Structures are given as C-alpha cells and as structure tokens.
Amino acid sequence: MPRYAMVIKTHLCTGCQTCSVACKMENLTLPGCARTVMTERIDATWQVSVCMQCENPPCVPVCPADATRKNELGMITVDQETCIGCGNCIEACPYGARHINPDRGYFREPLAFETTSRKAKEAHRRQVAGRVDKCDWCLHRVRAGRPPMCVEACTTGARVFGDRDDPKSGVSRLLRDGAKPLRPELGTIPKVFYL
C-alpha cells in the first residue's frame, strides 16, 4: 500500500485560487465550505491548507456516529449519510479543515450539472446539508491513479502529491529537502508538509 503525502512549496504559491475553484468544480462543495483554504499574509505570500490526513487524527475518536474514519490508504473520510452533524470533529481539528454543510447551494435552484451529477449517482460529489464536509484528497481520483484535483490544477506546481515509500517520488525528494508539517508538537503526525 502506498504511503501518500502532499508537499506545498510555499514560495511558489501565487494565490491564484485555481486549486480552490478546481476543487469546488470537482467535488461540488457548498458555499463557504472550501476544502482548501488559502490565507493571504501581509507580505503577499499565502498559507495553503487542506486536510492534513493525520496519522493520529484527533477527529476520528471524537465522532459519536463512527462517520469519520481512517481508510486503508490512511486517508480520513466522512460518511455524510452516517454523520449526525454534531460538530465534535470540527472542534477537535487543530487545522480548521472541517465545516458543516449549509442547507443552501450557490443558487436558488441547483444548476443543471448538479442535478445531472446527482442523477448519475456521482457519490464523491454528493453533499448533504447539515453534515460535515472536508477534503479527502480526492480519494475518487487517487483510487483511479490520478493526483487530487488541487494538485493537478496548481498553476505553478506548488502542490506535489505522491508516495513517500517511493524514494524517487517528488514528495520523497522534497521531504529529504526538509519539508516540515504544521504544528508537529500536537502529535497529530500530518501527511501534509511545507517547504
């Protein structure tokens, strides 16, 4: 089983938001529910964050409905059908990666591609109001051998995704170059690293 990781080359991020929009298009997230959050600093650099897919995820044990789980690839998933929307996991996540889906879409009525996607039962795009949503590193794509959408869409190659166990992968090289996780002192052991 590959050990996936993501590395963000911070100095390459231009804040163009292509990752954010590609994510919204791919996953049909709801208003205010950005799975990848971009925060601008006063020096015009950007803090990029996604779900850290922690090895030791604080969100999993606090879920009373067993809706949040770590899967066989080590990725943290939410089953929105089982989720009761209690918000425990939102409080537990130190990285602000989770949010509750609102009960409205971007427009008064769903647009044609939203209803068609629902009719076609595209499971990864199904969003349930009042339930918790978060980034799953585009599990549907990773399972199909493709990188998460934000990685594919990044205009400068600032996001790198790959297998840490493959010494030739981009992420292995960047980890050797000294990419570091956010807030390692928490013991969450994130799989997202920053350079």
Place this chain on the structure above:
Amino acid sequence: MVSGEPDQVMFSTTGKGKTMRQTRREFLKTVAVAGSSAALLECTGLLRKASAEDLAESMAEVKGYTYCDGCNHVPMCGMVYFRRGEVITRLETRQDHNYPNSTICSKGYAQLQEQYHPDRLRYPLKRTNPKGRPAKWKRISWDEAIRTTAKHLNGVKAKYGADKVCFFTGDPKEMRPVLQRLAYSFGSPNFGSESSTCFRSVSLGSLLLSGLPRPGAGPGKETRNCFVWGVNQSYSMATAMKSLLRAKEAGVRYFVVDPRKTPMVRTLDGFHLPLRPGTDGALALGIMNVVINEDLYDKEFVGKWVHGFEELKVYVQEFPPEKTARITGVPADRIREAARAFADGPTTVMLSASPVVHHTNGNQNLRAVLTLFAITGNFDRPGGMVVPPPAVLPSTTDGHPVFCRRTDLLPKLQPLRADRDYFPVWAELVSEIQMNRLPEYVDRGRIKAMLLFGGNAKMWPQPHLYQKALLGMDFSAAVDYFYRPWTHDYVDLLLPAATCFERLAPAAVFGRSVYQRQPVKPLGEAREDWQIITDIGTALGLKKEFFNGSLEAVINEDLKPTGLTVEQLRKAEGSMATVPASGAPKPRKYELGMLRPDKLPGFDTPTGKIEVYSTILEKHGVDPLPTYKEPSESLLSNPEMAKKYPLVFMTGARIPFYTHTKWRDVPWVSEFQPEPVVNLNPQDAKARGIREGDTVILENSRGHITVKAHLTEMVGAGMVDIYHGWVKQDVNTMLARDFDPISGFPPYKSALCDVKKASV
C-alpha cells in the same frame, strides 16, 4: 507543439498519448475513414442521436473538446468537457492545446457555473420602453431580430452612408474575423474592439520601431536574461507560469520591472526594478545610458540595422543612473546591474498588452523599452526576442486578412475612418479604429448605429459619456451572455450569445495545431456569434459574402488557406491536426529578407531599419525619438495637485479570478472578492489610520468611490492598486480622458488620488 517535421501533418489524440506523423494527404484520408464509422459519428458532439436515447445511455459520460474564453487572452486554453446527455458536468485541461504540462486557471474551471447560470440570456429581446431607462424587454423571434437589425443598418447606410455604422467587439475575441468581414463588406471601415485600450498600443509602438506587430517573447533555449516588463502572468496568464519556472531551472535570470512586488518577483526569483507608475520610458533610457556609455550595445547590429542611433546616443545622456533613479524611484545601482546583464548574452523581454502604455506618454515609453532590446542586438536573435515564422493557420482572433477583407476592401474605405482626424498615426498603421473617442464620433455624426458583441459601455474613463453616445444613436444591438444594465439599457436589441461550449466557430488554433470544438445544444435560443453575423450579413443583402447564411461555408472560407474543412475537422472528433510549418525556424530574418513584403533584407519600416528615430512620427509632427515625458498627472508634473492627492492610482491590472467586469456573478470565483477592494501599502495605511477591512474613500479631482481596504506589501509605498469593473464603485469615473496623442490610450495607471477612512 511547433516541433513537427516541416513536411508532415501531425495528428494526435488527447488522452491516448499517441502521436502519429502523417503527410497532409494521409491525414485527410485518415479522418475521412474514421468519420465513416457510424459508431464514431455518434460520439461526436454534432451527429449524436436525438432524444430517443434511454436514460442509462444518456447518463453515460462522454468527452468533448472546446477552448476557454474566460479571460479573453490569446491563445485560448484548451478544455476537455465531460457531458451526460446534453449537460456538461465537469471540466479538465486539454493538455495538447495549452502550454506544456500546464493547466487552465480558476476562470476556466468556473466556466461550468457560468454555463448554467440562471441569469443567462436565452432569447432575443427587444425593448418596449425608451432607451436610457431600466430596460423592459419583450421576447422576439430570431427572424424578427435579424430583420430589424438589417432594416436599421441598411436604413442608416441609405440615409448617411455605410461608414456611419460601427461594428464593435469587446469580450470574447472570437467573432472578430467574421465581424470585420461584415463591416468591410457592408462598406464601413469602422470596425473597432476593446484592443484599442489593450494590445494595439504595444503593437503600434512595435510597428513604428521595427515594422513587427508583436513585440517581445518568452525565454527560449539560448536565453540568459528575461525582462518581465510590467507583466504579472501569475495573475493574468497563470497557465504560462510553469514554462517560466522551467526556464528559471534551466538558468534564465529574470528581471521584474513592476511598480508592485508581484508573485513574479518571488516565484521567479526575479531581480526587482520597482518603478513609479508611468516612468517606464525613463527607466529604459537610464538603462540605455549605461549600456551605451559602457559599450554594452551591439555595434555591428546598430551600424547596419538601426536608424537614428546617433540622435539616441545624444538623448540618453539626459538620463544618467542617479537622475533616472530620482525620476523612476529605482535605485541607481539596480539600474546599472540591469544594464550590465546585457553583456551576459541573449536577453529577451516579455511585455503584456497594457501597463506600459496606459499613460499619457505610454507609446513613447513602450518604444523606449523596445529600443533598449534593439540596440543590444536582441531582435530575432536566438534566445532574444525571437520573431515567430509567418502563421500558417488563421488566427482565432485576428482572422486571415483575406477572409476578413482587410486586403481588398479596407484600403479603399480608409478615408471614411471615424478616427482619422483624432489619431492619425494610429489610423495609418492599425486596421481597426481607435474607439476611445466614440462620444466625439457620435456628437459629430460620424457614427449613427452600432453592433456590439460583448461590448461594455463602462470600460472607458468617464463612462457616462459612452452611455450617452449609445443613447444618441439611431439604432444599436448588443449580443451577450447576460443582461448588463449599464450597457444594455442604452441599446435597442439584446441578443443571446452561445457560450464556448455551444459554439462551433472558429476552429481552435494553437501555433500550427488546429481542432474543431464539439458544441452541445445551446441553452434556450442562444446562438453563436459567427452564425448571428452570418445571418445579419445575409439579411443585409451580402448573400455571396455570407454564403446565404451557411455557417459552415463561412468557416470553410476562413479555413481555405489551410486546405482543411469543417467536415474534415468534425470527423477528427476534436483530435488535433498539425499543419506543416512555413519553413524551418530561422533567426535574424531581417538579414534574409523575410520581414518585408518586397523580400529585401531589413525591417518593414520606411527606412528598412529599426527606427529608433521614427520617420512616421516625424511625418506626423510627433517627437521621432522615444522621448520621456512625465504622465500629465503625476507627482513631478503636477506638484500642486500632488499636495492634495499624494498617492498614485493604478487600475486595470488583472487579478487571477476576474476579467474586467466578468465573473462577478459566478460565485465559485466571486466569493474570493465579493466587493471592491483597494490594495494599500501598510505604511500608507498606518499614516491614515486605516486597518485591514476598513471602509475607505478613494478620491481625486474627478470623483470618489467607497471601497474596502486591503493591506499588502505587494503595493509599494505611495501608490494604490485597485481592480476595476465594479458597476457602482467604478474607478473609471475617477480617470481622465487625457489620451496618449500617438495611440489614443487613456491613462488608467497614473492618476493622483488619496485614501481616507470613511466616517462611520
């Protein structure tokens, strides 16, 4: 993409990663065979089965191709769409119709929300109340819309002359070729576009200097240095960023000339020359001062190919580095270091369409910048400003000159141009008219009717004058995706345009590669621009020119020089065809007689040389040297005003997820900046007691607007940067109609202003 063997057609299929090389004849045979398979035909966008499909079949995901019109750039990025039935459900980048290994940007992915936006126009509309008030619309048939338009245009032609009809394109650009064909066939030279505030001034400056219409080039294999002069591609063409980063890895050194410390400085590790807005000419002259005085220029090239070098040599003595530093704000040692880079080897410059020329002295500034690269021998030198070989495919936006009727009909119509008396240099060298004096053209009865494709009355300084101009016309019709009251409340008809997913024409051209889009059924009765223009042309009586309304025949006419047809491209199902190059790439084409129509060595200018001293400008009584003048409203030219308004105001630069007025109603992107924001340097903000997110008033001698403050070190102290295109808080109300005498361009980037906290 441009690496195919000269005598072969390259045929590739996205997704399969296969590339076949064939001769053109073989290529045409292949597509014909592929097309004969019924199964394949059903997969194409045009020939699929009608609504009899059962649900399961229609819900299967089918791939198709188009290209994006999200930012109005050239080339438009290729997109792969996936549809279920007639509904497009997701988008990806078309890798083989884009910069290598790149991606479409935020606007590209957001196209999906625009495509199915509930407010999209679906039917032709006619107003039922007088123009100038909030429109009341009545749905009409296309037949009535086309007949009404033709009746009015022919009426104006009979009463006042064909030249009194203006044909205008804003955004997108794709209908330009066929609209020129319509204008010139109808008998009017008054075709204009938004490029008369955008690319055409850079083009004009380059034509004056070298006879070449497209200056500047990205870094190539041999490039040592690349000047990024007033371009922030990380915002304006994010899709090109990976190519620039690869060049950096390969050893190219970047110099970023920009008032702002844009992400280009950080990501490309660029040497920053942070100049005061509008002083590009002075900076270029200051660099030339060092280049000439330290003997870093190309003596052989200058001796043989430059006209007016002695005069230039004398003139640059007025710009020693220390003085240039005082004018531009760029430290003298940085000016020297930039100059010395020219000794390292091939150096190129990337210029965007606009920022250098958006000043009252913009065109001369631009000529000064280009002159620097000319005297250092970088014109068409490998690794320098490489001149591309002549295009073999018709440009998606400019069209083939013969198809557009620029070669046969336009020359005879030139005396009837509305802009001749105002901008004679422009009128001599640029085929489209300079639109910035539209209010004057209407006041003087030079324009009586107008067709607008994606037109926007608020794109100019003092926009109310342009709305009034529309109001003063006998007839006007607009074609658009949405009802935009600030423009459409002033027109008679509003017609629904098909989107880039719903259009067939024109073929997608990227270098020597071409493919045809596979349109889905348009929403409502939306119709593609090329068809609308073909219909109007036919209704006007131009049946021969517009093939009795046959869109395919019109496209075939455009494709004629390539030997390709709509039918062949359709059968290729969106696969790319690559046509043979016009010859192997050759540097120094001026030595080979490849730049002049008479095939003689030299440049296509009156003296046959690079005209540092322009004989055309001299003829028109304009300074022939690229002389530097302060912007007419600047800290140095207007110190009295600067006491009251000490900040320099820049607008018109792109942000990554909007294009001018577009995209505000597409929430996937508009949630990043839902309201107008002014970018302030933290020092300037502190001095005024302004904090992040405060409501502030931006004001100058012409007006004021209320916006939110955003503090960022990207903007240097003493300047403010504000994105344009907001309907209510409109920056254009604060700008002067003080046009550059050569290009007619407005000063979008050098007004004076101040910012204060709004009282609560």
